[in-house]
Amino acid sequence: xxxxxxxxxxxxxxxxxxxxxxxxxxxxxxxxxxxxxxxxxxxxxxxxxxxxxxxxxxxxxxxxxxxxxxxxxxxxxxxxxxxxxxxxxxxxxxxxxxxxxxxxxxxxxxxxxxxxxxxxxxxxxxxxxxxxxxxxxxxxxxxxxxxxxxxxxxxxxxxxxxxxxxxxxxxxxxxxxxxxxxxxxxxxxxxxxxxxxxxxxxxxxxxxxxxxxxxxxxxxxxxxxxxxxxxxxxxxxxxxxxxxxxxxxxxxxxxxxxxxxxxxxxxxxxxxxxxxxxxxxxxxxxxxxxxxxxxxxxxxxxxxxxxxxxxxxxxxxxxxxxxxxxxxxxxxxxxxxxxxxxxxxxxxxxxxxxxxxxxxxxxxxxxxxxxxxxxxxxxxxxxxxxxxxxxxxxxxxxxxxxxxxxxxxxxxxxxxxxxx
Numbered sequence: 001x002x003x004x005x006x007x008x009x010x011x012x013x014x015x016x017x018x019x020x021x022x023x024x025x026x027x028x029x030x031x032x033x034x035x036x037x038x039x040x041x042x043x044x045x046x047x048x049x050x051x052x053x054x055x056x057x058x059x060x061x062x063x064x065x066x067x068x069x070x071x072x073x074x075x076x077x078x079x080x081x082x083x084x085x086x087x088x089x090x091x092x093x094x095x096x097x098x099x100x101x102x103x104x105x106x107x108x109x110x111x112x113x114x115x116x117x118x119x120x121x122x123x124x125x126x127x128x129x130x131x132x133x134x135x136x137x138x139x140x141x142x143x144x145x146x147x148x149x150x151x152x153x154x155x156x157x158x159x160x161x162x163x164x165x166x167x168x169x170x171x172x173x174x175x176x177x178x179x180x181x182x183x184x185x186x187x188x189x190x191x192x193x194x195x196x197x198x199x200x201x202x203x204x205x206x207x208x209x210x211x212x213x214x215x216x217x218x219x220x221x222x223x224x225x226x227x228x229x230x231x232x233x234x235x236x237x238x239x240x241x242x243x244x245x246x247x248x249x250x251x252x253x254x255x256x257x258x259x260x261x262x263x264x265x266x267x268x269x270x271x272x273x274x275x276x277x278x279x280x281x282x283x284x285x286x287x288x289x290x291x292x293x294x295x296x297x298x299x300x301x302x303x304x305x306x307x308x309x310x311x312x313x314x315x316x317x318x319x320x321x322x323x324x325x326x327x328x329x330x331x332x333x334x335x336x337x338x339x340x341x342x343x344x345x346x347x348x349x350x351x352x353x354x355x356x357x358x359x360x361x362x363x364x365x366x367x368x369x370x371x372x373x374x375x376x377x378x379x380x381x382x383x384x385x386x387x388x389x390x391x392x393x394x395x396x397x398x399x400x401x402x403x404x405x406x407x408x409x410x411x412x413x414x415x416x417x418x419x420x
Contacts, residue, residue: 006045006047006108009041009044009045009047010108012037012038012041013038013041013042013045013107014116014119016034016035016037016038016041017038017116017120017407017411018119018120018123019034019123020034020035020038020403020407021120021121021123021124021127021407021408022123022124022126022127022130023127024124024127024174024400024403024404024407025124025127025128025130025131025171025174025175025178026127026130026131026134027131028166028399028400028403031399031403032399035096035099035403038103039099039103042102042103042106042107047108048103048106048107049106051105051106051107051108052106054106055105055106059417060111060414060417061105061106061111062105063413063417064101064104064105064111064410064413064414064417065101065102065105066101067097067100067101067363067406067409067410067413068097068098068101068102069359070097070348070356070359070360070363071091071094071095071097071098072098073352073355073356073359074090074091074094074097074315074351074352074356075091075315076352077312077314077315077316077351077352077356078091078314078315078316079314080311080314081313081314081315081316081317082314082316082317082320083316083317083319083320084316085316086316086317086319086320087314087315087316087317088316090315090316090318090397091315093397093398093399093402094396094402096399096402096403096406096407097396097402097406099406100406100407100410101406101410104410104414111414111415112411112414112415113415114415117411117412117415118190120411121178121181124174124177124178124181124408125178125181125182125203128174128175128178128203128207129203129206129207131166131171132175132206132207132210135162135163135164135166135210136157138156138164139153139156139157139161139162139164140156141156142156142161143156143157157213158213158215159214159215159216162213162214163214166400167398167400168214168215168216168219169216169218169219169389169392169393170389170393170395170398170400170401170404171214171216171219172211172214172216172218172219172220172222172223173218173219173222173385173386173389173404174404175207175208175210175211175214175219176211176219176222176223176226176385177382177385177408178203178207179204179207179208179211179223179226180226180230180378180381180382180385181378182200182203182204182207183204183226183230183247184230184377184378185200186200186201186204187230187233201246201250204250205250205253208223208250211223217392218388218389218391218392218393221388222385222388222389225384225385225388226381226385227247227248229381229384230244230247230381231244231247231248232244233377293331293333293334293339294342294392296329296331296334297322297326297331297334297339297341297342298341298342298343298346299329300322300325300326300328300329300331300334301322301325301341301343301346301347301349301350302346303325304321304322304325304350305346305349305350308321308350308353309353309354310353310354311352311353311355312349312350312351312352312353312356313350313351314351315351315352317351318340318341318347318350318351319338319340321350322339322340322341322350323335323338326339340394340397341394342392342393342394343390343391343392343393343394344360344390344391344393344394344395344396344397345357345360345361345390345391346394347394347396347397348360348396360390364383364386364387364390367379367383367409367413367416368380368383368384368387370416370417371383371416374416376412376415376416378412379412379413379415379416382408382409382412383409386405386409389401
């Protein structure tokens, strides 16, 4: 029986996509290898070359390809950058912004039907649970480390020590998207009954408690927004008030569990309020304080934007200009730790000027409007969560953020664009 090459390519594509979704919250260093596998499979699939001509015939394909415009704009920003070395390194980090639009826009139809989207997000949730177990085991070993010489980790169930080899904000964002998916399938009866439903509720409670323990302000704000969004959605549009009440109870239970395991999980919000009230000058301190540092960094970044409003400083000169701004404002912690702008909109504005800012904002707002009109509520909430994290982190400056956004956004967009 002859081997069907098309079936092999389709299987490799779907398997690599599911594997990327699984390993993002488990071990990010595997992800570039999986992306390479997906690209090699795409290159060797003759149908991908044939599908290039469909880009101008099928609206959805062209829309997906348009998400690569931001990468092309960063490429233009290289032409007036002084620091070429850093610029090309940054272009390598951001490569997913062009790779996934190229691969997805020329893939075989249908792009991402409902069953494929379900498989990818099931893999993602499984990855979140697996990664959480690994982190909790590590935290437990650290908490009991007095029995193991040299491995005692005070506060191992809290914030960055719990996140271990991840950044707490990015990990919280992963968990919030997984929580959103689990609530979505429960609301829309996709979880079915019996064991799957029980497992979904258990995973919900598990991941919600983890978001509180990670103590990321953006993560906790996103979690509260998620519960409010789906509580209103369940009670009003889906007419399921019982499930809405269950979500509130689950959130309260997770809050209580986190307060028992790590009472300091909520102290960072009081620190934010203190900084805002005191208007503390970062330059007067030698030690970092995340709230004051972030406000000072935003202020320094805004000054750079005002001086380079139209075209920005260039892709390769963002870091150098930020360091210069920190030095001029005497921002010692920011200078010492070489902070980025801690805001993706601001970071892109500094690099590419007004065109870059408008394009990035449009990549959030326009799909969100489309998702709202087509009642794609899960995709709408995904974009809201991405927007919140863009406000507090320069997500597209590291692999953990850029791959997650570029990949998950196109998976959901391609499915939503096909809906009438």
